[in-house]
Amino acid sequence: MIRGHLTILRPIEREDLDALWRWQNDPEVMHYWAAPALISRDELAARYGGGLSGPTGQAHWLLIATHEGEPIGRIGYVDLDRRNRRAELAIQIGERAYWGRGYGGDAIVAFLGHLFHELNLHKVWLRVEEYNGRARRAYERCGFRRDGVLREHTFLGGRYYDAIVMSLLEDEFRAAHPFVPPGAADPGPP
Numbered sequence: 001m002i003r004g005h006l007t008i009l010r011p012i013e014r015e016d017l018d019a020l021w022r023w024q025n026d027p028e029v030m031h032y033w034a035a036p037a038l039i040s041r042d043e044l045a046a047r048y049g050g051g052l053s054g055p056t057g058q059a060h061w062l063l064i065a066t067h068e069g070e071p072i073g074r075i076g077y078v079d080l081d082r083r084n085r086r087a088e089l090a091i092q093i094g095e096r097a098y099w100g101r102g103y104g105g106d107a108i109v110a111f112l113g114h115l116f117h118e119l120n121l122h123k124v125w126l127r128v129e130e131y132n133g134r135a136r137r138a139y140e141r142c143g144f145r146r147d148g149v150l151r152e153h154t155f156l157g158g159r160y161y162d163a164i165v166m167s168l169l170e171d172e173f174r175a176a177h178p179f180v181p182p183g184a185a186d187p188g189p190p
Contacts, residue, residue: 023074029092058079072098145168
């Protein structure tokens, strides 16, 4: 379990599948995920498999919950490259009531701490569609910098959108978010 100031990141369990299924089938949520909605419960259960969110070697998903335990989204890495010490970050806040309230940024910073301190990554990168300004601003607040644009990279709703590639390096993260050992005094929100 990884704790942020607003969020808890924990393994996905079977009882979380209803929330995941609801988010996956919400057209507005999936628009910002840049993916089509509609997936069956069986397909979703198969996707998360027996261990549900255990690392597969190249990917690992965690549930984002409030400190009160309410599931609000998911976060993970995909395409983990241990030789080059990098991974792609993906996040989804599925509960719309939590959009724009800092929960996504809090989960990202907590997860980045895990990726840089525990997995010893050098670089975390992500892709965000041009139309998702709220997510882009949140990534920038977390320290991500724009690397470039993948032109007409995502086809959604009958048209193509550019995807912006952003990254954060280990030393940039460590300078902005000094490591505080567990049990030490908490410096407060980032």
